[in-house]
Amino acid sequence: MASALTDKLSRLVKEMRGQARITETNVQDMLREVRMALLEADVALPVVRDFIARVKEKALGQEVMGSLSPGQALVGIVNRELSHTMGEGISDINLAAQPPAVILMAGLQGAGKTTTTAKLAKHLIEKRKKKVLTASGDVYRPAAIEQLRMVTQQAGAEWFPSTPEQKPVDIARAAIDYARKHFFDVLLVDTAGRLAIDEVLMREIKELHAALDPVETLFVVDAMQGQDAVNTARAFKEALPLTGIILTKLDGDSRGGAALSVRQITGAPIKFAGTSEKLDGLEVFDAERHAGRILGMGDIVALVEQVTAGVDVEAAQRLAAKVKSGAAFDLNDFLGQLQQMKQMGGLSSLLDKLPAQMAAKAGQVDMNKAEKDIKRKEGIIQSMTPLERRKPDLIKATRKRRIAAGAGVHVQEVNRLLNEFEQMQGMMKKMKGAGMMKMMKRMGGMKGMPKMPF
Numbered sequence: 001m002a003s004a005l006t007d008k009l010s011r012l013v014k015e016m017r018g019q020a021r022i023t024e025t026n027v028q029d030m031l032r033e034v035r036m037a038l039l040e041a042d043v044a045l046p047v048v049r050d051f052i053a054r055v056k057e058k059a060l061g062q063e064v065m066g067s068l069s070p071g072q073a074l075v076g077i078v079n080r081e082l083s084h085t086m087g088e089g090i091s092d093i094n095l096a097a098q099p100p101a102v103i104l105m106a107g108l109q110g111a112g113k114t115t116t117t118a119k120l121a122k123h124l125i126e127k128r129k130k131k132v133l134t135a136s137g138d139v140y141r142p143a144a145i146e147q148l149r150m151v152t153q154q155a156g157a158e159w160f161p162s163t164p165e166q167k168p169v170d171i172a173r174a175a176i177d178y179a180r181k182h183f184f185d186v187l188l189v190d191t192a193g194r195l196a197i198d199e200v201l202m203r204e205i206k207e208l209h210a211a212l213d214p215v216e217t218l219f220v221v222d223a224m225q226g227q228d229a230v231n232t233a234r235a236f237k238e239a240l241p242l243t244g245i246i247l248t249k250l251d252g253d254s255r256g257g258a259a260l261s262v263r264q265i266t267g268a269p270i271k272f273a274g275t276s277e278k279l280d281g282l283e284v285f286d287a288e289r290h291a292g293r294i295l296g297m298g299d300i301v302a303l304v305e306q307v308t309a310g311v312d313v314e315a316a317q318r319l320a321a322k323v324k325s326g327a328a329f330d331l332n333d334f335l336g337q338l339q340q341m342k343q344m345g346g347l348s349s350l351l352d353k354l355p356a357q358m359a360a361k362a363g364q365v366d367m368n369k370a371e372k373d374i375k376r377k378e379g380i381i382q383s384m385t386p387l388e389r390r391k392p393d394l395i396k397a398t399r400k401r402r403i404a405a406g407a408g409v410h411v412q413e414v415n416r417l418l419n420e421f422e423q424m425q426g427m428m429k430k431m432k433g434a435g436m437m438k439m440m441k442r443m444g445g446m447k448g449m450p451k452m453p454f
Contacts, residue, residue, distance in 0.1 A: 027059050030074050044230045044261040047085070051260070055081050085260050086287035091244065091269035093124075097215040100133065100179040100187040104212055106205055106240060107220035108232055109193030112248035114144055116220050116274060117190045118151035119282035120246075123272075125156050130185040135160040135175035137168035137208060138192040148190055155279050158184070168192065168204060169211045176212065189214070197232060202239045209240055216243045218271065221262055223247045230261045237266045247285070248274035329428040331389040334421050335381045338374050376409060380417050383407040392421065 031052050038048045059077050095101045103120070107113050117134055124130040134152045138144040142164050152159040160178055162171040172189055179187045191208060194201045209217060219242045221229050236242060245262055250273045263270050270285040381389065383406030388395055395403070395418065404411045 047261050047264050083288045087263050087269045090286050100184045102187045102212045102214040103216040104214040105190050111220045111222045113220045114147050117188050118155040121157035122155035122279050132157040132186045133179045133184040134188045136190045139164045197235045218244045220246045223250045233262045233266045242268040244271035246272045329425045338378050377417050379407040
């Protein structure tokens with residue numbers, strides 16, 4: 001949806017250049033393109049009709065102010081209405097309850113409920129400083145119980161044991177009792193899913209809801225489902241008092257219609273979005289920022305957050321102090337810079353958050369190839385001995401052959417890495433003293449923000 005809407009609106013902005021006013025004619029042209037883009041993105045037809053009507057009402061007769069063209073003004077209106085459709089800003093998760101605050105996870109099989117449960121546990125532990133317990137009520141798939149145990153452990157939360165022989169309601173009651181006795185702040189209950197909505201599933205989840213009385217009932221939906229997401233959302237809304245939505249697989253090859261449709265169909269706010277398969281790939285959903293991404297404006301705030309979250313501030317400060325003292329920049333330091341890139345989520349993840357024009361230019365570089373290149377360089381340095389990393393001058397022909405064989409690359413690639421390292425080393429020498437600190441202040445950009453290490 002993002003690329004389709006961006007392309008169509010960019011073309012309209014150019015076509016409407018020089019016109020002084022938004023008229024019935026030019027608004028119809030724009031709305032036709034937007035309607036097609038939304039329908040192609042699998043947005044539900046009632047949602048599209050309502051959206052188009054709101055944009056038309058707000059756009060007609062609007063004066064074009066300042067240096068804006070009619071096309072730019074219309075894009076602004078579309079941006080505001082997209083944000084309104086998806087829920088206006090941020091809707092925080094509600095934990096205002098006598099501990100444990102119970103959160104029930106609902107949705108169809110394959111939507112990513114179990115992994116999302118662990119992601120949410122990690123988020124609550126790291127961002128909200130909560131003690132979290134997870135429990136699985138999916139007694140129909142033994143693998144689901146084991147999967148939750150494994151991902152819960154990876155997330156740093158505690159898992160409540162259950163077996164396929166137990167009833168989901170009994171598991172839920174026992175989990176609440178355990179959570180109370182052991183002073184847990186939050187209990188996350190994963191539920192069974194089906195490949196399609198059925199009476200047994202809905203009856204069971206209603207019973208679970210009645211037994212748990214959760215403070216949050218979150219509907220987990222696959223953003224790649226398209227029109228099916230709307231039908232599923234409507235069925236769960238009729239069965240349960242949904243308090244929020246988590247969209248998964250927003251990083252996939254989805255047309256994105258679910259983000260617009262589900263919010264309007266259920267009336268429940270979108271609270272989180274899954275942005276990768278990793279356990280830290282869950283972000284608080286911000287409707288305004290997501291609207292900006294859809295329209296190709298990028299999400300610079302998310303980009304800064306991702307970069308600063310991935311930066312090891314202590315390592316950056318150590319490197320700055322080392323360079324300032326006059327100590328040589330060695331291959332261990334170079335390896336550290338490569339690993340920082342990986343911690344930030346990779347080049348393609350950063351590219352997704354750039355405005356469309358910048359991303360298009362950056363996209364001329366093969367990001368997959370660039371990321372493989374980083375991994376290859378990492379492998380080459382890790383094939384060196386500790387002494388070689390500290391003293392790269394020792395690396396001559398024989399050592400190069402051994403390093404290349406250890407990393408599974410040609411000697412030419414070892415030479416290329418050493419050349420790049422020498423260029424970086426030369427740059428660091430120039431920054432000796434105050435120069436390094438000035439550079440880091442410039443790259444940090446904001447007061448209180450961690451300084452970039454490269």
